[in-house]
Amino acid sequence: QSEYKKCAYCNEDNTRPAWCQSCDPDISTRWTSRNKDIDDCMKTFQLRAVRYEDVIEWIPFDRLSEIKIIGKGGFGSVYSTAWLDGIRKVKKIKDGNNYIYKRAREQSSTVALKTLTSSMENNNDFLKEFKSLMACKLNANKLAIYGITQNIETKEFLMVFQYANHGSLSKYLRNNFCNLTWQSKLEILKNISDELDKIHRYAKYIHADFHSGNILQDQRSYIADLGLSKKTDENVLEGDIYGVMPYVAPEVLSGEQQFTQAADIYGFGVI
Numbered sequence: 001q002s003e004y005k006k007c008a009y010c011n012e013d014n015t016r017p018a019w020c021q022s023c024d025p026d027i028s029t030r031w032t033s034r035n036k037d038i039d040d041c042m043k044t045f046q047l048r049a050v051r052y053e054d055v056i057e058w059i060p061f062d063r064l065s066e067i068k069i070i071g072k073g074g075f076g077s078v079y080s081t082a083w084l085d086g087i088r089k090v091k092k093i094k095d096g097n098n099y100i101y102k103r104a105r106e107q108s109s110t111v112a113l114k115t116l117t118s119s120m121e122n123n124n125d126f127l128k129e130f131k132s133l134m135a136c137k138l139n140a141n142k143l144a145i146y147g148i149t150q151n152i153e154t155k156e157f158l159m160v161f162q163y164a165n166h167g168s169l170s171k172y173l174r175n176n177f178c179n180l181t182w183q184s185k186l187e188i189l190k191n192i193s194d195e196l197d198k199i200h201r202y203a204k205y206i207h208a209d210f211h212s213g214n215i216l217q218d219q220r221s222y223i224a225d226l227g228l229s230k231k232t233d234e235n236v237l238e239g240d241i242y243g244v245m246p247y248v249a250p251e252v253l254s255g256e257q258q259f260t261q262a263a264d265i266y267g268f269g270v271i
């Protein structure tokens with residue numbers, strides 16, 4: 001008998017705490033954003049969820065309050081907000097000699113929102129970045145992604161993801177460099193290299209914009225901003241070179257080569 005008890009729908013053993021793999025992924029797809037591309041993209045990933053906490057959601061904009069801008073860049077803006085319904089949690093409760101697992105929410109959790117400048121006219125760039133983030137997430141990226149919402153007034157789509165309270169690594173280093181020990185600096189580099197390795201090896205992605213402004217920091221480091229990333233085998237049209245100059249590998253900067261995983265490693269070297 002499973003220690004996770006029976007599923008309330010099919011009466012088979014649950015596969016994870018408060019989660020039945022045969023029923024719950026399907027149940028989580030019963031909603032609509034009224035936009036077919038967004039629905040299709042999100043439902044693909046909902047069907048791949050294997051834990052209650054990992055299910056991404058269509059989050060109604062009116063369930064987000066106190067939206068504050070925390071960053072603005074060439075590709076869009078980032079906000080912090082309180083998500084009233086909140087982050088999914090599974091509670092482990094002692095019940096006699098056993099434990100029971102209950103679905104819960106961390107109400108009014110602080111989360112981050114991100115828009116892309118083009119997300120009103122064109123969902124493609126937005127969905128491309130979302131897919132990249134989810135693909136890397138499924139392959140062990142630690143940054144949590146909670147779903148997508150849409151600004152009711154501007155109609156812009158926004159990604160909802162984990163709020164990192166120290167902001168970007170570049171900001172964190174600027175504010176704390178003198179207080180950081182070598183030990184903690186090495187710990188940061190270990191987190192980053194570990195995650196970059198997984199993005200390269202398992203997700204088979206090239207980040208292609210790898211610098212300390214695209215790494216988020218709270219208790220650990222997370223690789224974020226996969227807006228320019230691409231699959232290792234994806235061919236891109238020749239043309240513009242994006243990136244933060246000091247972090248761009250010389251062969252990419254000179255136009256001799258497109259971005260490669262090796263060019264990501266160059267960026268890591270500069271960090």
Ligand SMILES: [Zn+2]
Nearest residue numbers: 007010020023
């Ligand atoms: Zn079931």
